[in-house]
Amino acid sequence: MLKVKMIKSKIACKPDQVRTLEALGLRKIRQEKTHDDNPVIRGMIYKVRHLVEVTES
Template sequence: MSEQTPARRHKPSAASAPKGPTLKVTLVRSVIGYNRKQGEIVKGLGLRKIGHTVEVLDHPAMRGMIQKVRHMVTVADA
């Protein structure tokens, strides 16, 4: 019988860190009760639960995502 190796987790490296100007986005309202698409946008931003903060690149695509869920998040310059 062959033994299976345990699953390896991906470790983020310094090379995968965002390059360029970034924004700090914090989820301040629950996605429950809102449109499903808005919940998917929040997930796409990398936010998981209320109070979670992530740094995202400051470019038009991310700005558009933030604009769609502006009632659920706060944004600050990083």
């Protein structure tokens, strides 16, 4: 399981990055969501890696 936390704002990000954050379930700063560890989620995290913090649990 991966715990994904949004640490920076999505203001001034590209539209595809904003949609990726919303697909991960992140809408506000400091909001956390837990996801299964699979290649799809890893790819989404990689796309917005400058905006999120990831911990494995």
